[in-house]
Amino acid sequence: MRKSILMLLSVLVIASMLVSACGGAAPAPAAPAQEAAPAEAAPAEAAAPAASGDRVQVRWFVGLGTGTDPAQIEVQNKVVEEFNASQDKIELVLEVVPYNAARDTLATQIASGNGPDIVGPVGWAGSNAFYGQWLDLSDLITASNYDTSQFSDELIQFYQTEEGQVGLPFAVFPGAVYYQKAMFDEAGLNYPPATYGEKYVMPDGTEVDWSFETLTELARILTVDVNGNDATSPDFDKTQIVQYGYIPQYQHPTSVGTFWGAQKVDQDGQAVIPDAWKAAWKWWYDGMWGDQPFIPTDPVVQSPEFGAGNPFNSGKVAMGLTQLWYTCCIAQAGESWDVAVQPSYEGVVHGRVDADTYRILKGTKNPEEAFEVLTYLIGEGSPALLDTYGGMPARAEDSEAFFAKRAEQYPFVENWDVFVQGLAYPDKPTAESYMPNFNEAFNRIGTFQTLVQTTEGLDIDQEIETMQTELQAIFDKAQ
Numbered sequence: 511m512r513k514s515i516l517m518l519l520s521v522l523v524i525a526s527m528l529v530s531a532c533g534g535a536a537p538a539p540a541a542p543a544q545e546a547a548p549a550e551a552a553p554a555e556a557a558a559p560a561a562s563g564d565r566v567q568v569r570w571f572v573g574l575g576t577g578t579d580p581a582q583i584e585v586q587n588k589v590v591e592e593f594n595a596s597q598d599k600i601e602l603v604l605e606v607v608p609y610n611a612a613r614d615t616l617a618t619q620i621a622s623g624n625g626p627d628i629v630g631p632v633g634w635a636g637s638n639a640f641y642g643q644w645l646d647l648s649d650l651i652t653a654s655n656y657d658t659s660q661f662s663d664e665l666i667q668f669y670q671t672e673e674g675q676v677g678l679p680f681a682v683f684p685g686a687v688y689y690q691k692a693m694f695d696e697a698g699l700n701y702p703p704a705t706y707g708e709k710y711v712m713p714d715g716t717e718v719d720w721s722f723e724t725l726t727e728l729a730r731i732l733t734v735d736v737n738g739n740d741a742t743s744p745d746f747d748k749t750q751i752v753q754y755g756y757i758p759q760y761q762h763p764t765s766v767g768t769f770w771g772a773q774k775v776d777q778d779g780q781a782v783i784p785d786a787w788k789a790a791w792k793w794w795y796d797g798m799w800g801d802q803p804f805i806p807t808d809p810v811v812q813s814p815e816f817g818a819g820n821p822f823n824s825g826k827v828a829m830g831l832t833q834l835w836y837t838c839c840i841a842q843a844g845e846s847w848d849v850a851v852q853p854s855y856e857g858v859v860h861g862r863v864d865a866d867t868y869r870i871l872k873g874t875k876n877p878e879e880a881f882e883v884l885t886y887l888i889g890e891g892s893p894a895l896l897d898t899y900g901g902m903p904a905r906a907e908d909s910e911a912f913f914a915k916r917a918e919q920y921p922f923v924e925n926w927d928v929f930v931q932g933l934a935y936p937d938k939p940t941a942e943s944y945m946p947n948f949n950e951a952f953n954r955i956g957t958f959q960t961l962v963q964t965t966e967g968l969d970i971d972q973e974i975e976t977m978q979t980e981l982q983a984i985f986d987k988a989q
Contacts, residue, residue: 565601566879570887571619571626572605573612574636575866576899585898589891593883596890600879613639620873627880628887630868631681631899634942635952637869641944645870646674650881661904668865668936671944676869680888681901683834683864684932685769685852687725692846693753693828697731697740702829702850704925706859706935721854722770722793725829729755729797729804732828741802748803755804756797757811757821759830763959764952765862766790768941769831770855775955776945779989781981783974786855791962792970799966808963817842833864834902834929837916845922852935861935866901906930946988951981 570590572578577586583606590602605626607615613636619625620643629640637644651658658666661679669677687702694701700711702720709717710724718724730741732755739746741755758766764775764787771786797805806827810816817824822832823843830836831852840847852861868887870880887895888904896903902912913926945951958977962968 565599566876567601567603568628568876568879568883569603569605569626570868570883571607571612571616571629572631573607573609574616574629574632574639575609577631578606578609582898585894589887589894593886593891596886600882602883616640620871623873625871625873627874627876628868628870628884630887631866631895631901632869633864633866634940635948637676638942638944638948641948642673643871643873644673644676645872645874645877646676647678647870647881647884648675650877651675651678653878654881654885656881656885662906662933664934664936664938665863665865665904668863668938668940669867671939677867678884678888679865679904680867680892681865681896681899682904682933683902684929684935685831685833685862686849686928686932687852688759688822688830688832688836688840688843688847688849690825690828690844690846691848692844693732699728699731701848702728704850704928706851706931708851719854719857720851721857725756725853726793726797726804729829730802731755733802733804741804746802748801751803751806751810752826754806754810754816754821754827756829756831757805757827758794759822759832759836761832762941762952763787763791763955763962764941766794768862768937769852769860771858771860772937772939772941774939774943775951775981776943776985779946779985781945781978781985783978786860788971788974790855791974795962795968795970798963799968808960811963822847833862834932835864835900837920838900845920848923849925849928851928851931859935861932861937862941863933863936865904865936866899902929904933906933945981946985950987951984954980954984 572586576582586604586606590604593602594600616625616629617640620640650656658678665679665682666675668679669675689702691701698713700713702725703710708720710720711717732753733741733751734753735747736750736752737745737747741748758769767784767787767790770790771784773784773786775781775783794805797803798807806816806821811821812819815824816826820839821827822830822836823840825842825844852859854860868884870877870884874880892903893908896912903909909930913929916926917923942952954977958973961973962970
C-alpha cells in the first residue's frame with residue numbers, strides 16, 4: 511500500500527503511515543496516501559531460512575510497503591513454509607527490512623549485484639523509487655500460460671507501463687466518498703449515490719449528475735458555523751466553523767488532481783501540470799480559503815477538535831474522498847457513516863485505486879522460478895497475505911469474504927459494493943506515475959500542498975507556475 515505526506519497518519523496507524531498494518535484490519539495510506547507503511551516497531555530483520563539441497567533459492571524482499579509488522583512477518587513466514595513444502599524445486603527465502611531502511615538497503619543490494627528476486631508488497635510510490643529495475647512479466651505470462659482473465663482488464667492494464675507488464679493485480683484499495691448520514695438527514699439532503707451512473711436527487715426533486723459541482727453545492731450546505739448558519743447563508747461566519755462539508759482525506763495533490771483527470775506530470779522529460787489538475791487545485795484552494803469555504807485548512811485539520819490530523823474521523827466533516835484503506839482509521843467517526851461512489855468531472859469519473867503487488871527485479875538470475883513464487887503469492891498464498899495486509903482481493907469473486915469481515919467490524923455500513931464497483935475506475939496513469947528524480951519531485955509537490963493548506967491569499971496560478979518551473983529543474987538533474 512503506499513510514506514504519507516501527512517506524517518501524522520504514521521503516528522495514527524503505528525498506530526499506520528495507509529499500514530500499521532493493522533494486523534487483519536485495512537491498511538493506512540502510505541504515500542498520500544498511496545503506499546502502505548509498516549509499524550515503526552518492526553524488527554530489524556526477520557530470520558531467513560537457508561536454501562537446502564539442489565533447490566533454486568528465490569529471495570523475497572519485504573519492506574518498501576506494508577509487511578514489517580511482527581504479526582505480518584509471522585503470516586509471511588507461514589506462507590514461505592507452505593510454499594516450500596508444496597514442491598521440491600524452489601527454496602523461498604524471506605528477507606524483512608524496516609520501512610525506514612528498506613529503500614537504502616535494496617539500493618545497496620542492487621548496486622552490489624546481490625539484489626533479491628521478488629520485492630513486495632509494494633505500491634507505485636515505492637516501486638518508482640526503483641524505476642527501470644522491474645522485469646517485464648509479459649514473456650513469463652505467455653510461456654507459463656498464466657490466466658490473466660481472472661482479473662479485470664482494467665486492473666491488468668493498471669500495471670502496464672513504459673517498462674511493460676511490471677506487475678499483476680493483488681491487493682487493491684478503490685476510492686469512495688465516505689459520508690455521514692446523520693449530517694445529511696439534519697440538512698434535509700438525500701444521500702450520495704451508491705451506484706455509478708445514478709443521478710443525485712436534490713431536495714426539490716431535481717436529478718443532477720453526481721459530479722464535483724454537485725458535491726461542492728452539498729458541501730457548502732453541510733458546512734455550518736457556530737450559530738447554525740451554513741456556508742450558503744449571508745450570515746455565515748467562516749471564522750467560526752464547527753462542521754465542514756468535505757475533505758480530500760489523506761490525499762496528496764497528485765491524487766486531488768487525478769480525481770479530475772488521470773494524467774502525467776512528466777511528458778517526455780518536460781514538467782507539464784495538466785489543466786485538469788490546475789482546475790482541481792484552484793477548486794481545492796477556494797474550498798479552504800474562499801468566501802464560502804467547505805474544506806478545513808491544515809491548522810483546522812491538525813486541531814484536536816477536528817481529529818488531530820484525521821478530520822473525517824472527528825465526526826465533524828460530512829464527506830471525505832479517499833480509498834478503502836481508510837477503514838483502518840475511522841473508529842471514532844461514529845456509526846452514521848456509509849460510502850458512496852466517486853463524483854465525476856466534466857461528465858467522466860476519474861477514480862483512484864491504490865494497489866499493492868509483488869514485482870520481480872530485472873537482475874534476477876532465476877526469472878521462471880521467481881515468477882512461480884510470484885503467482886503463488888498472489889494465488890494460493892493470497893488469502894492469508896491479504897488478510898494480514900488488510901487488502902481487498904483483486905479477484906472480484908474473492909471480495910465477498912473480505913467484505914463479510916468488514917461488515918462484522920462496521921455493521922451499520924450498507925454500501926460495501928461501492929468499492930467493488932470502484933475497481934472499474936483505476937487511475938491510468940496512476941497518480942503516483944514515475945517522474946525523473948521521483949522522490950525529490952514528489953516531495954516538491956508535497957511542499958505545494960503544505961503551502962496551499964496553510965497560506966491564505968496566494969496567487970494560486972503563480973504558485974503552480976513556480977512549481978512547474980522547479981519540477982523541470984528537478985527533472986533536468988536526471989539527464
